[in-house]
Amino acid sequence: MCGIFGSTRKLDNQALTSVMDSLDHRGPDSQGHELLASSASEHPIIFAHTRLAIQDLSASGHQPMTSNNRRWWITFNGEIYNHFELRSKLTNNFRGSSDTETLLEYIATFGIEKTLSEINGMYALAVFDAQENMIYLARDPFGIKPIYFSIEQDELTFSSEVKPIFASGLHRLQSLNQNALGDFLHLRYVPSPNTLLKGINRLRPGHLLSYNLTNKQSIERPFVKSSFSKFSGSFSEAVDTYRNGLSNAVQKQLISDVPVGVLLSAGIDSAVIAALAREHSSDITSHTVGFGSQHQECEISDAAETAKILGIRHEATTVDPTTLIDSLADIVNSVEEPLGTTSIMPMWYLTQLAKKSATVVLSGQGNDEPWGGYRRYQIELLLQQLPFLKSSIFQKADKLSALFKSDPIKRGLRCLGYKDDANRFGNAYALFTPGELGLLGVGNEQPNTSIDYWLNLLANSETIEPTERMMRIDSRMNLADDLLLYSDKVAMRYALEVRVPMLDPDVVQLVESFPLDFKTNLRRTKLVHRAMARDFLPKAIIERPKRGFQVPFGQWCKTTWRDYMEANLLSPNLKINSSLNSDGIKMIWHQHLTGSFDYSRQLFALLTLSLWMETYLSSQEQTEESRALNLSSANC
Structure with missing residues (x-):
């Protein structure tokens, strides 16, 4: 895990130093930059990198890196979990064993688009093709790693974070993107490609940005493909297939030349990851954060019990409300975007704890969306079973929501009366009611543009039920630009790499192929997942009430x-x-x-x-x- 930066603009030494300083926390092990000549530019292109060494700790993993034929340059943030498999298809003489070198030589041999279709990993990368005078930016299919970019006066600047773009001299007067404010108040985050900062964009998950240095034109297009395959086996066969797939994903994501730990909560998802990690490694430590036993949201005792059952070392830290007050401004500054997710606060202290004994941690994050673990999926399932509730005559039920204090009930009532998926899903996501937005002086326009985009890209098929469409959207939009975004920013503030085996592309494709009734119903969620967990977890852990990393x-x-x-x-x-x-x-x-x-x-x-x-x-x-x-x- 690292920090990347690049620009087609001409930067002086002072600006470049400021850029590297602003990325240093993401890669404290080494720094590097290259001035790359292009026949289409009067001045060199800048590629820069700060390194957190995970695989191949030697200097052979230093970046920016060039290919053997010197045509390609790369600055790369992330991990490629199948890089040994990819390397076996190449005949190159390799300088070292880093996944970056494998990735770069694969691109040099097969091209960027074929490479993106074959790699399994989490990444944000930039490559420069000196022969064709092209720069490519890419973000992994689930957006685990962010990448920002700005195109001002036809010049491209990009980075892992926003602050290096500012440090380079762009957008010194930082102004609000008014069009994105409504999205934030509706969703509690701003979906890519927008941000709340005017002129700063975030690349969508599973997308490739091509920038032509000759004509200064850029094109963003998806490289992810929607899968409509259907699993044809029995429930028990699904359990066995899923167990093998997730176990393989955990095993691949344990590959590291530095210590690896597990972020452990009281829930089933992180317990499953910890159990599978324990199967493949005897040297695992789990880490938990809580608020003290006087708060029902505290997960320390339950997590400690899970660790004891699994036979792994366990560490915990407790935070109090005063401590969190003192840190919140720093947390928001590090995340670089406002988010309506209180779990950014405990995550700040959890990563500090984990960093004391590990450089890489596995997380159970990303499982609720593919498996239908949230209540909104059950509400959508109910609407599928009672389609008359989508009739427009039920839109007035929204007025009844004022009678209820329960937020899920209020949002569920606002979903009634809408046959259109985008409108109905938008109401399910809504943070504020239309009346509350009016009080705040903001229009009630839903973020349907982003919802429709992902519906058309990944869920535009009658073979996919509406509940599954919502789950697919959430797995690419909600996760990437909210939960995974703060995980990356908070953890990398302390140079800690967070890996998410639940979002292994092969695992998610398998889960999305399962029939809906293998995943969720009106009474229970994550059905195959829970059944698989019985192999190594007691019922008491599997059936613990969901807490969702909440804060009081x-x-x-x-x-x-x-x-x-x-x-x-x-x-x-x-x-x-x-x-x-x-x-x-x-x-x-x-x-x-x-x-x-x-x-x-x-x-x-x-x-x-x-x-x-x-x-x-x-x-x-x-x-x-x-x-x-x-x-x-x-x-x-």
Whole structure:
């Protein structure tokens, strides 16, 4: 795992030094940059890299790296798990054993597109083809590794993170992308290719960006293909096939020349990963974070019990609300984007704990989406079984949601009355109701463009049921730009590589081929997954209630965090007041305090948005024109 950067712009030494400094935390083991000549450019192209050495710790893994024929250059962040298999197809004389060299020589032999169709891994990469004067950027199929880019005055700049792009001299006056603000308030994150920063884009998962240095044109297109294959075996055969596939994925992802650990919660997913890791390695340590036994969200004791049953070493750390207050601004700064996911806070301390004894950790993240582990999938399944609830006459049921305090019930009611998948899914994802968005002075336009994009790309078939369509979208959009994004940013702040075996492409393709009733029904979720877990986990662990890496944030808002919340949400001079209606924020805050409704999810999203704005937006106030645009869209 590393940091990458590149630009077709001319950078002076001071700017380049600032870029490398801003990437240093991602790759503390070595740094490198190359000035690459191109017949289509008057000045050299810059490729830069900071290295966290995982495989082949020698200098032969140093980057940027060139191919044997000197045609190709690469700066690469990630891991290729099948690189030994790929290497066996090549006849090159290799300098070392790194997966980067294998990847580069495979590209040199077979080309970028064929290579992307055959590699199994997590990655964000850039390659320069000196013969054709082309630069290619690629992000893995599930977006485990992010890559940002900016094209200003026809010049391309890219990086693993946003700050190196700023350090290079671009976007010194950082301004808000008004069009993305509504997406954030609807989804609690901004789906690729957009970000909240004007001029900064995030490459979609499973996509390739081609930039032509000769004519300065760029094209982004998908290299992922939708699979419509159907598993034809029995339930028990599915269990055996899945066990073998996931076990192979864990075994491949244990390959490392540095220590490997496991992030362990109280749930079944991380317990399965820990159990399979224990089968393939005797040297495994698990790591857990919690908030103390007085909070039901604390997972330390249950995780410790799991570790004891599996016979692995276990380490835990406890954090308190005051400690989290002190760290939240730093967390938001490191994530570089606001997210409405409270688990970014415990993850900050979990990665620090794990880094003390490991450089690589396996995580159970990414399993709920392919297996249908969230309640919204069961709501969608109910609508499939009772299709009359999609009739437009039920749209008025949304008004009944005000009678309920339960957030899942409110969102479920908002899904009624919509036959169109994109509208229905958008309501299922919604963080704020239309009325609440109106209070905030924001229009109620759903992020249907992103939803429709993924529907058309991966789920546009009558053979795929609506519930499965939602699961496929979430596996590429929700995961990549929310959960996996903060995992990468938080962990790499401490130079820790997080691997996610559940998102092995072969495993996900297998799971997506299973019949829906092998995955979820109205009463239970992850059916084959749970059945497989019985091979090595007791029933008590398999049937533990889902906690979802939650934080008692709603309770803390009314006590320990109250002053902090009011200072960062209600103070009159905050930048958030230039984009959102401050009276609306106050109303939501007071309704939470009085217990009228649990607005903890919404308040955390607003809090991280406010903290992010204070750090990332320029000190210039939002113009009256853009403010008027917000208000007029809210009144539409």
